[in-house]
Structures are given as structure tokens and as C-alpha cells.
Amino acid sequence: MLKPNHNYSDLKDSYLFYRIAQKTRAYVEAHQGAYLYRLGIGDVSLPLCRAVIDALHEAVDDQAVKETFHGYMPECGAHFFRAAVAGYYAKRGVKLDEEEVFVSSGASDELGDILDLFDKLANALVLEPAYPAYVDANVMAGRKIVRLASGEENGFLPLPDKDINADILYICSPNNPTGAVFSKEQLKKWVDYANKKGAVILFDAAYEAFIEDETLPHSIFEIDGARTCAIEICSLSKTAGFTGTRCGYTVIPKELEREGMNLNAMWVRNRTTKTNGVSYIIQKGAAAVFTDEGQKQIKENIAVYKRNAKYLTDALDKLGIWYCGGKNAPYIWMKCPRGMSSWEFFDFLLEKAQIVGTPGEGFGICGEGFFRFSTFGSPADTEIAAERLVKLLSE
Ligand code: PLP
Numbered sequence: 001m002l003k004p005n006h007n008y009s010d011l012k013d014s015y016l017f018y019r020i021a022q023k024t025r026a027y028v029e030a031h032q033g034a035y036l037y038r039l040g041i042g043d044v045s046l047p048l049c050r051a052v053i054d055a056l057h058e059a060v061d062d063q064a065v066k067e068t069f070h071g072y073m074p075e076c077g078a079h080f081f082r083a084a085v086a087g088y089y090a091k092r093g094v095k096l097d098e099e100e101v102f103v104s105s106g107a108s109d110e111l112g113d114i115l116d117l118f119d120k121l122a123n124a125l126v127l128e129p130a131y132p133a134y135v136d137a138n139v140m141a142g143r144k145i146v147r148l149a150s151g152e153e154n155g156f157l158p159l160p161d162k163d164i165n166a167d168i169l170y171i172c173s174p175n176n177p178t179g180a181v182f183s184k185e186q187l188k189k190w191v192d193y194a195n196k197k198g199a200v201i202l203f204d205a206a207y208e209a210f211i212e213d214e215t216l217p218h219s220i221f222e223i224d225g226a227r228t229c230a231i232e233i234c235s236l237s238k239t240a241g242f243t244g245t246r247c248g249y250t251v252i253p254k255e256l257e258r259e260g261m262n263l264n265a266m267w268v269r270n271r272t273t274k275t276n277g278v279s280y281i282i283q284k285g286a287a288a289v290f291t292d293e294g295q296k297q298i299k300e301n302i303a304v305y306k307r308n309a310k311y312l313t314d315a316l317d318k319l320g321i322w323y324c325g326g327k328n329a330p331y332i333w334m335k336c337p338r339g340m341s342s343w344e345f346f347d348f349l350l351e352k353a354q355i356v357g358t359p360g361e362g363f364g365i366c367g368e369g370f371f372r373f374s375t376f377g378s379p380a381d382t383e384i385a386a387e388r389l390v391k392l393l394s395e
Pocket of ligand 1: 175
């Protein structure tokens with residue numbers, strides 16, 4: 001009898017979004033005609049920008065003509081795409097060889113697939129509260145998870161100490177769900193830890209484009225020493241509205257080695273075995289994000305989400321409620337008022353103000369007592385939701 005992968009039995013039910021959907025459905029059924037202000041979802045609401053759409057159309061037309069038609073693309077990425085990403089990093093002073101950039105179908109795919117590079121016995125350190133996929137991808141592979149809790153006292157930015165024992169180390173900055181961003185000095189501590197320990201950092205930079213304080217690092221490769229201990233995984237999903245179009249990139253420096261094995265070369269071997277690349281059309285559209293026009297246009301969309309963030313942070317400031325995020329990230333992580341638990345606050349907001357958010361407890365135990373707002377929704381709804389929040393919590 002074939003043995004299935006029994007590690008799947010160790011996965012916890014991903015009940016967070018299911019339970020949110022259930023509770024909201026029940027509310028709508030009980031209150032016919034009620035309008036909900038949805039600040040829970042992490043999906044974008046604005047369409048792709050013009051520069052991307054034009055590049056996609058041109059690429060479709062290329063595929064109709066023998067001379068410009070493309071069949072299989074290089075597995076690790078088209079030259080034009082890898083060069084565009086390397087050029088983007090260069091503008092921030094990070095020098096990358098094109099062969100250190102790998103195209104992907106998005107960060108989720110990579111966060112799972114990249115684990116092929118590591119031994120099954122390596123453990124995974126997750127800084128909580130965390131994006132749930134980090135834990136689940138490692139549980140499926142049978143790895144031990146080490147959790148490092150964070151809280152209000154360290155602004156949800158935990159630092160290494162000598163008692164932490166990690167092999168694979170996840171850092172997400174700007175963070176989902178907390179919106180907190182590590183400074184260069186703080187990241188340097190993790191880089192030093194990883195180099196000393198021989199660990200590898202998986203740096204999730206999915207929200208780097210939301211950083212507006214230019215003293216904060218967009219990439220782990222802005223930190224000295226990162227080239228010998230880090231892999232960066234990034235996505236155009238939130239940067240440029242690619243959640244449904246799918247494209248991202250991963251950076252693996254050529255210096256990154258463990259036990260005499262080169263991780264960049266291993267990833268080339270992995271990609272050439274397990275994928276046939278990302279489509280020509282999508283890579284063309286994605287490369288347009290890094291043109292001057294593309295950058296200008298995606299920033300216009302990001303500015304809309306930032307305005308949403310401002311409605312909410314102004315409301316929380318007015319109420320004197322503790323929060324982090326919102327300024328350099330599309331998420332706001334607030335402390336639940338009046339000592340309410342995450343789910344109590346969820347029910348309270350839904351019942352009294354018809355606002356839907358995400359209970360912090362769903363991102364790890366230390367998220368209990370906190371609540372996440374997403375700023376990716378409609379500006380009109382977010383503005384009204386912020387007003388309702390102030391009214392409700394001032395009563
Ligand atoms: N990493 C983080 C922290 C995310 O929040 C998300 C999506 O919400 C992803 C990765 C996945 O992004 P993608 O759409 O590129 O798979």
C-alpha cells in the first residue's frame with residue numbers, strides 16, 4: 001500500500017478566513033440589505049496599470065507572428081526580465097548579477113518550492129505573528145517549527161538572541177500581518193546571527209514597494225553580509241496588482257553556500273527540472289513594472305492604498321489606540337480596545353459598525369488581542385469605516 005505524506009495530518013485547519021466568511025455570511029443573512037465595509041482581504045482592488053497592459057497586449061501580438069513568436073522560455077527567467085529586476089535593485093545601490101535573479105509565478109509558489117534546497121531535518125524559525133504559509137509549507141515537509149513570539153513591547157520586531165536555534169529563518173518586512181518594518185540595524189543583527197549559525201534567511205519582500213521612509217531597507221541585500229546568508233523572495237502581486245496575473249522573482253546570491261554546495265547552482269538545477277518557466281507574455285507585462293512609466297503608474301495605485309491607510313491611522317490616533325504599520329506597509333495592526341479578544345472585537349465591529357477585519361489570533365498565539373486592517377479595499381468604504389470606528393469607540 002502506498003504511504004501518503006503523513007505530515008499533512010499535522011497541519012492545523014486553516015480556519016481563519018473560513019470562520020470570517022462564515023460569520024459575515026451569517027450576519028448578512030440575519031440582516032437583509034446590510035452593507036459591509038470589508039477591510040479584511042489582502043487582495044488588491046485596483047487594476048493593472050497602463051504600462052503593464054500595453055506590454056501584455058504587445059506580447060500577445062508577438063505570439064501571433066512567426067518572427068516574434070516565443071516557445072519555451074528559459075526556466076530561470078527571460079534575459080529582459082532578469083535584467084529589469086537587476087536594474088531595479090541597482091537604483092537602490094544593490095548590485096546583482098542577472099543570474100542571481102529568478103523569475104517565479106509569485107511568492108507563494110516560491111516560499112513552498114524553495115524548501116527543496118534544505119535538508120528535511122533543518123528546522124524553520126517563524127517570527128510570529130506570521131503569514132500562515134511559512135508554517136504550513138514546512139509542516140508538509142515534516143520539518144520542526146520553532147516559533148519566536150513578538151509583541152507590543154518590541155513593536156512586533158523581534159531580534160535574535162543566543163538561545164534561538166534556527167536553520168531556515170523567515171523574515172517578512174514590511175510584515176504581514178503587523179505592517180512593522182525592520183530597520184537596517186535590526187536586520188543586521190539577523191544577518192550576523194545567520195552567518196554565525198550557518199542558517200539561511202528567507203526574506204519575504206512582498207511589500208517592499210510600500211516603504212516610504214527611505215532609511216528603511218527594501219531588500220535584505222542592502223545589509224552587509226546578507227549575500228552569504230539570505231535568499232529574497234518578492235512578488236509583483238501587491239507592488240503592481242499581479243495577484244491574478246501571477247509573477248514574482250527570487251534572488252539567490254552566487255556566494256550563498258552551505259557545506260560546499262552552492263544554493264544558486266542548486267536552484268538552477270531545481271528550476272530546470274521542475275518548471276518550464278513563466279510565460280513570455282506575463283514576463284513582458286512584469287518587466288514593464290520596472291520601466292520609468294511603470295514605476296510612476298504603480299506608485300499612483302499604491303498612493304490610493306496609502307490614503308486608505310491614512311483614514312484608518314488618523315482614526316486610531318484620534319482614539320488613542322496603539323497600532324503599528326500603515327505608514328510603510330498596507331496593513332494596520334491595532335490593539336483591540338477595552339481588553340477584548342481578537343474574535344470578540346471582530347464580532348463587536350461586525351455587529352455595531354458593519355466593519356469586517358481580521359482577528360490577530362489567526363496569525364499565531366501572540367496575535368491574540370490584536371486586529372489587522374487591510375488597506376487594499378475601496379477608498380470610499382475605508383473612509384466611512386474609519387468614521388464609524390471613531391464614532392463606535394468614542395461612545
Ligand atoms: N508573502 C506574504 C507576506 C504575503 O502576504 C503574500 C500574499 O498575501 C504572499 C507572500 C503571496 O504572494 P503571491 O501573490 O506572490 O503568491
